[in-house]
Amino acid sequence: MAHMAPTPVIEPGQDRTMILNMGPQHPSTHGVLRLLLEIDGENVVRLMPDLGYLHTGIEKTCEAKFYQQVVPLTDRIDYLCPMTNNLCYVLAVEKLLGLEIPPRAQWLRVMLNELTRINSHLVWLGTHAMDIGALTVFLYCFREREDVLRLFEMVSGQRMMTSYFRIGGLALETPLGFFDRVKAFADRFPARVDEYEDLLTNNPIWTMRTKGVARITAEDALALGASGPTLRGSGVDFDLRRDMPYTSYEKFQFKVPVATEGDVFARYIIRVQELRESIGIVKQALEGMPEGPIKSDAPKVVLPDREKMKTQMEAMIYHFKIITEGFTVPAGEVYQGVESPRGEMGYYVVSDGTAKPYRVHMRSACLANLQTLPKMCEGRLIADVVAAIGSIDIVLGEIDR
Amino acid sequence: MPRQPAITDLEQLKTHPALARILAWNPTAVEGAKFDRDELSIYIERFFIREVCALLRDEAGCPFNFLSDVTCVDWYPSEPRFEVIYHLLSIPNKERVRLKVRLNGSSPVVESVISVWPAANFFEREVFDLFGVRFTGHPYLRRIQMPEDWEGHPLRKDYPVEGYR
Numbered sequence: 001m002a003h004m005a006p007t008p009v010i011e012p013g014q015d016r017t018m019i020l021n022m023g024p025q026h027p028s029t030h031g032v033l034r035l036l037l038e039i040d041g042e043n044v045v046r047l048m049p050d051l052g053y054l055h056t057g058i059e060k061t062c063e064a065k066f067y068q069q070v071v072p073l074t075d076r077i078d079y080l081c082p083m084t085n086n087l088c089y090v091l092a093v094e095k096l097l098g099l100e101i102p103p104r105a106q107w108l109r110v111m112l113n114e115l116t117r118i119n120s121h122l123v124w125l126g127t128h129a130m131d132i133g134a135l136t137v138f139l140y141c142f143r144e145r146e147d148v149l150r151l152f153e154m155v156s157g158q159r160m161m162t163s164y165f166r167i168g169g170l171a172l173e174t175p176l177g178f179f180d181r182v183k184a185f186a187d188r189f190p191a192r193v194d195e196y197e198d199l200l201t202n203n204p205i206w207t208m209r210t211k212g213v214a215r216i217t218a219e220d221a222l223a224l225g226a227s228g229p230t231l232r233g234s235g236v237d238f239d240l241r242r243d244m245p246y247t248s249y250e251k252f253q254f255k256v257p258v259a260t261e262g263d264v265f266a267r268y269i270i271r272v273q274e275l276r277e278s279i280g281i282v283k284q285a286l287e288g289m290p291e292g293p294i295k296s297d298a299p300k301v302v303l304p305d306r307e308k309m310k311t312q313m314e315a316m317i318y319h320f321k322i323i324t325e326g327f328t329v330p331a332g333e334v335y336q337g338v339e340s341p342r343g344e345m346g347y348y349v350v351s352d353g354t355a356k357p358y359r360v361h362m363r364s365a366c367l368a369n370l371q372t373l374p375k376m377c378e379g380r381l382i383a384d385v386v387a388a389i390g391s392i393d394i395v396l397g398e399i400d401r
Numbered sequence: 402m403p404r405q406p407a408i409t410d411l412e413q414l415k416t417h418p419a420l421a422r423i424l425a426w427n428p429t430a431v432e433g434a435k436f437d438r439d440e441l442s443i444y445i446e447r448f449f450i451r452e453v454c455a456l457l458r459d460e461a462g463c464p465f466n467f468l469s470d471v472t473c474v475d476w477y478p479s480e481p482r483f484e485v486i487y488h489l490l491s492i493p494n495k496e497r498v499r500l501k502v503r504l505n506g507s508s509p510v511v512e513s514v515i516s517v518w519p520a521a522n523f524f525e526r527e528v529f530d531l532f533g534v535r536f537t538g539h540p541y542l543r544r545i546q547m548p549e550d551w552e553g554h555p556l557r558k559d560y561p562v563e564g565y566r
Contacts, residue, residue, distance in 0.1 A: 055546040059531075059556060061562065225467070225519075225524075238492050334438055337497075344469060346469055358474070359474045361472040363469055363472075367523055368524075371519070371520060
């Protein structure tokens with residue numbers, strides 16, 4: 001990051017080349033990513049990402065908060081998939097504590113996670129298509145995204161920074177009529193995905209801008225730590241939801257889309273198929289939603305119900321203690337990985353036995369995916385850089401934390 | 402749910418393929434191991450980390466072909482102060498293992514694993530930036546999150562949360 005001098009400085013390597021600065025205030029960089037391009041005419045010879053413009057020190061802040069106070073911070077890391085971040089963090093702490101989560105809470109978590117994936121992919125599709133020049137798709141995607149955000153607002157009171165998951169379960173029972181609204185959305189959504197595909201998949205301009213562009217091989221993608229659609233687009237069939245299941249994902253039926261081309265189009269088609277799979281998971285969750293509590297029975301960790309707090313002495317004491325002193329977590333360390341819309345999101349939480357985490361580290365899928373960008377772009381045109389950035393679906397909030 | 406106590410006895414853990422492979426290669430490379438909450442951590446002597454990583458990556462039966470993460474924990478004021486942590490994932494076997502290297506506080510230096518996994522590039526730069534751990538053999542070890550002219554390493558425990566004012 002640079003306040004004064006434009007660092008890092010790179011010098012043109014050859015007589016013919018020049019350095020072009022792209023970003024951080026560039027509309028196609030999806031936030032504040034700065035790229036240094038060494039170009040020969042229109043061709044990119046070398047590409048170097050410069051990050052850190054959104055670094056807010058969330059990992060450091062976590063160390064000064066109680067365990068339950070970290071949940072709202074995790075929303076703010078990746079503002080397109082708050083629930084996935086919530087989930088990953090609470091799963092890690094629950095593993096440290098050894099908590100059992102009731103089935104209803106798990107199924108609701110799965111359902112909300114898939115809605116989050118849809119939300120994130122819709123923003124990605126809209127902005128990615130806009131970068132490449134298909135402006136219409138943006139309006140269509142944001143129409144459905146609005147529906148998802150309204151569902152989030154209904155369930156958690158917030159559109160974006162939901163903080164709905166709690167260590168040991170969920171914050172609240174879902175409001176009346178919520179499942180009907182989700183069902184109505186799930187019923188109409190597949191037809192909407194058809195609309196996006198009508199606009200793009202067979203569109204000759206779209207295919208010319210995406211097919212064969214920004215290729216990456218499976219070996220390179222693996223070696224550079226890429227995950228999620230970026231890895232599956234190169235033919236590596238790996239999805240944490242299916243292969244290392246968490247939160248009862250093993251009880252759901254879904255396909256993991258894989259493509260072998262490794263280009264922008266492959267990553268596009270995978271995400272579009274994931275939209276369809278995700279809505280299928282949402283439907284399964286709705287049909288099989290178990291009855292029961294949404295919080296686990298651990299009074300020292302989980303806040304009591306409001307009603308109990310006002311009528312029972314013990315519940316009031318626990319409430320007071322959790323709020324004022326937090327709860328202690330047995331010493332140890334845990335790494336929990338979940339499949340975020342962008343790839344493997346991982347939380348590494350270290351406890352020293354006190355009420356505050358000793359260390360919270362987030363493994364950012366975007367940070368690793370961004371490392372593939374030079375491989376994708378070098379030797380190609382500047383216009384392809386824009387397509388490549390869009391295709392790896394970066395969120396700078398998550399990269400810089 | 403009662404939690405199982407952590408297993409730290411090397412003999413009991415030998416059945417794990419990753420640990421068995423390292424022990425068969427060079428027993429002096431392993432300082433210890435811990436199996437806790439279904440996760441295996443192996444403490445590696447710091448001079449061997451790159452070779453151990455290459456060994457696990459190229460292991461035929463259980464190749465750890467994906468580097469999930471590199472990070473660090475500061476145990477200030479105890480010594481050895483830093484623990485650099487590598488999370489490896491085996492995509493074919495769907496298994497994780499955690500490697501740890503302990504470094505002292507006065508000169509935290511460890512060999513870079515970038516030649517084994519190019520993915521380590523940004524991760525190691527981040528650890529260098531926020532903890533001040535140096536990675537020898539890294540081709541471009543510069544700050545990644547903080548400004549170039551920043552003083553100090555913010556994620557160290559002796560660095561105040563609110564920063565120096």
